Amino acid sequence: MILFTVIGGYLGAGKTTLLNNILQNSQDRRIALLINDFGEINIDAGLIKSQTEAQINLTNGCVCCSLSDGFHEAIEQLASASFPPQHIIVEASGVADIFNLSQYGYSPQMTLDGVVIVADAETVVAKANDKYVAQTVRRQLAAADLIVLNKIDLVTRDKVKDVTKWLTENFPAATIIEAEAGRVPSALLLGIHDKHADPGNLDPGHHAHEQYSTWHFHSGHTVTNNSLTEFVAQLDESVVRAKGFALLEGGTCVQFQLVGSRREISPYPSPAEGISVVAIGLRGVLDLAALDKLADELFPEPG
Amino acid sequence: MNPSNPLATHIAVRDGMILGAGSLPELEGWGEYTLDETFADKVILPGFVEAHAHVMTGGMMLHPYLGFFDRPTADGGVAPGIKSYNQLIEALIAEDAKLEDPGQQLIAVGFDPIYFPDQPRLTRHHLDQVSRTRPIYLHHASGHLATVNTAMLEANNVSASLRVDGLGRDDAGELDGELREFAAMALCKTGTREVQYSNSREEALRDFGALACNAGITTCTDLAGSAILAPKVLQMWHKVTGDDAFPMRIAQYNIPAMPGNTTDFDAVANQFIQLRREQTDKLRFPGVKFVLDGSIQGFSALLNPPGYFKGEDHGQLLAVPEQLMDWLLPFHKAGLNIHMHCNGNKTQDLAIETVAQLIRADPWLDHRHTITHAQLTTQAQLRKMARLGLCANFFTNHIWYWGDQHYDITVGPERANALEPCASAIREGVSFSIHSDAGVTPLGSLHTMWCAVNRLTPSGRVLGATEKISAAQALRAVTIDAAYQLHLDDEIGSLEAGKQADFAVLEEDPLAVDPLHLRDIKVWGTVLGGRQYKAAG
Structure with missing residues (x-):
């Protein structure tokens, strides 16, 4: 399964900076980034292995592909490659229909990992009321699992509060992550890929991750479908992302994930052993003790 | 359309260029000529x-037409409009019979649900009445939708477990064969590819030229x-x-x-x-x-x-x-x-x-x-x-x-x-x-x-x-x-x-x-x- 993430946001919100940050901190994963215009992305020369008109290969295993031949063609080519990427990230144009684009993440060989919308703290409310782009901007925010409220260092703290309140009221399905200069830990944007991730190796070299904490749970015992469903439903908005695998009583393996308010439990082909969960949230907001209590109640040690 | 010279009986042409329009004596001054009387009882206007x-939508004419209104064809005939689902099914049955290879998919174009407001949506069950074995792909006039039969879903391994939003479903959650927007349409690759390919074929351009001639059009703006x-x-x-x-x-x-x-x-x-x-x-x-x-x-x-x-x-x-x-x-x-x-x-x-x-x-x-x-x-x-x-x-x-x-x-x-x-x-x-x-x-x-x-x-x-x-x-x-x-x-x-x-x-x-x-x-x-x-x- 190839993970699929859409990164959108109106012109000037800071998508490109965010994408550059992702490429520099790929967590050793093979990421394919589909972008509109190579001219905008600014990749360190030292990171470039080879380059053609349609593709830039990076030394860390990532590739950047141009969308000039069309979106569907680019996706097909990547998915059918002999060594396909583990994660496809699409940079949506400023006026793209994000919801329709995100549906490609449900294609047979893919899993929709998340829709991330970058919003400029200073301008997003004005854009959402602009004569021409109001509908576009609101529709994008409505499609978001995660809203990166960017450039918070360029506005007052009161402004950040006001914008956050407005976003929460109008787009309750999304979780809001504050950022300066597009700096957000990759694990928050792109998911948790190390079962034993701890805050220290979430995103080395980044100071932004100091704002987040991580919660882990593991038990070697099978769980019931009901208790797992209940557990996923009980995770509240303090959890920005969660991911896990479980072996259900009866022998079915499932994976589950939470991004923003989107929760999914789906069959998983590889065998799991008991149950493993990783959750990330804001440091001081993510209630580690409450999560321990919830897990102990729903997944008790037998006997 | 020349306000200085709105009406004339004759027009003089040399090497593809108009020398002038007027009466025969007025034009004779241009020298030696052949008088072509093919259009003596016709009306000559500037080419439309x-x-x-x-122009490449000429490719759509390479497929059976199931639109609501009559549509001219390149050979000078008319593809009649389809006014009911029964007519649509009958037309497809006739097209199905024309195909010799039982495995060949059937592509049809032009359907628009806006003209059937009192009908339930067209689904795979309608198209299954045409064939349970031959894949059928009905490309809508808007280009944003398609309706396919069960065989087409099966040929592309599209099942109800896929979660793409544009996959139409019935109340029980089963696929109804409607594909909305491109992520869903792309799942039936065999169909979408053939539609796209039609619009890149040389015949598409040639057929469009024939249609233009039938309509009196000499220049077409291709936007x-x-x-x-x-x-x-x-x-x-x-x-x-x-x-x-x-x-x-x-x-x-x-x-x-x-x-x-x-x-x-x-x-x-x-x-x-x-x-x-x-x-x-x-x-x-x-x-x-x-x-x-x-x-x-x-x-x-x-x-x-x-x-x-x-x-x-x-x-x-x-x-x-x-x-x-x-x-x-x-x-x-x-x-x-x-x-x-x-x-x-x-x-x-x-x-x-x-x-x-x-x-x-x-x-x-x-x-x-x-x-x-x-x-x-x-x-x-x-x-x-x-x-x-x-x-x-x-x-x-x-x-x-x-x-x-x-x-x-x-x-x-x-x-x-x-x-x-x-x-x-x-x-x-x-x-x-x-x-x-x-x-x-x-x-x-x-x-x-x-x-x-x-x-x-x-x-x-x-x-x-x-x-x-x-x-x-x-x-x-x-x-x-x-x-x-x-x-x-x-x-x-x-x-x-x-x-x-x-x-x-x-x-x-x-x-x-x-x-x-x-x-x-x-x-x-x-x-x-x-x-x-x-x-x-």
């Missing part, structure tokens, strides 16, 4: 100029996609249009700026200038097209308040307003004519504001930039357009094909009556053409004129009588005024000394017949650069 069509920048495609266009048997000139406008493409517009403008170096009399590159929004009947056009009458607003802006000026300026500066697709009047405000900025930045006054479709143009917009030298290209065929739906559903009575305001454009001094947008609606300049002159809908309603124009005014809109928007009015669009000998040859005079009879006038064929092309059938 289709102002907005998509199409960007594939022509691919050398192979360009080569095919040059080959087909260069063939003497191909009866049509094409004024090609590329789309450089759909989302997802490059934003280096200086470089793109330069590509257009390169294209122009290789242009011929039959393949011209006057300018560039930008698409700014969706369609009214798809509720994806951007409307100013009070917005849509009924139905949910899916208004979709396809350009970033802050970038539009940056996009357009390199083309404007390079002297490339710009046609902007605006179905909604809000996007049209954006287009008008941007052209005002272009002129301030670079005072090219003879730009003839054009708003194409311009369906909901308001009176205030017409006044601004007149001042800025902006032209309109009205989609008058909408009055017939969707006029009732616009009145009842999309924009309501007042704005439906003001749709395609041709008479107001004349009064306010905005130069305009009228178009079919073929294959969105059938190609046919006489039909397009008929719509502008009569403003009738299928229910018998006259949609906005005050916006009717005369047949003479409509004729200008499909000849000289359409040529004006292409900066080709010095070469085509009227019968005048020194211009191309391009004629529409008709059996009756459109200025003399009952206006209701306009669309029924028989077309003998065309003359292109002095060469005669007889219509098929």
